[in-house]
Amino acid sequence: QVQLVESGGGLVQAGGSLRLSCAAPGSIFNRNGMGWYRQAAGKQRELVAGITTGSSTWYVDSVKGRFTISRDNAKNTVYLQMNSLKPEDTAVYYCNTYASPIRGYWGQGTQVTVSS
Numbered sequence: 001q002v003q004l005v006e007s008g009g010g011l012v013q014a015g016g017s018l019r020l021s022c023a024a025p026g027s028i029f030n031r032n033g034m035g036w037y038r039q040a041a042g043k044q045r046e047l048v049a050g051i052t053t054g055s056s057t058w059y060v061d062s063v064k065g066r067f068t069i070s071r072d073n074a075k076n077t078v079y080l081q082m083n084s085l086k087p088e089d090t091a092v093y094y095c096n097t098y099a100s101p102i103r104g105y106w107g108q109g110t111q112v113t114v115s116s
Contacts, residue, residue, distance in 0.1 A: 001104040002028065004095050009110030012085055020080040020110060022095030028105070029076040033098030036069060036080045038091035039109075049080060050098035058098075062088075085114045 008020040020036065035050040049069040050058045057069055068081040078095055092109040096102060 003107040004028075004105050005107055006093060006095055006110040009093060009112045011113045011115065014086055014114055014116050016085050016114070017081070017083045018085065018112060020082065020093055020095075020112075022078045022080075022107075024076050024078070024095070026076050028097070029071075029078075030073070034069075034071060034078040035096055035098035035101070036078070037094045037096060037101065038089075038112075039094070040088075040091040043091075045094070047099065048093070051078065052098065082112070085112075087114045087116045090114050 002025060004022055004024050006022045008018060010018060012018055033050055033052040036048045037045050038048050039045040048060050048063055049067055051069045051071050066084045071078045090113050092111050094106060094109040096105050
């Protein structure tokens with residue numbers, strides 16, 4: 001079982017920005033698209049953004065124009081730049097393989113809290 005390690009969360013006011021990072025073993029990172037997921041209290045986990053090995057990206061409608069996913073292949077790291085944050089973005093954010101997450105890869109996540 002391999003867990004991915006997320007970091008960069010925190011408490012921010014509405015309109016602020018955060019940058020999340022997720023480091024993965026090269027064996028996973030180099031062969032897979034990567035995605036950021038989030039789970040708000042009382043809700044199901046949802047895919048927020050994804051990036052393929054060829055760096056094509058996808059975003060859920062609610063974050064388009066505000067979030068940017070990117071990957072650094074040299075560092076085996078995927079990032080999520082979050083701008084213009086809203087209270088409804090409050091959630092625990094996780095990374096995993098894109099679109100078909102692997103159960104054993106879920107890490108602890110990183111908490112993002114946006115105050116109004």
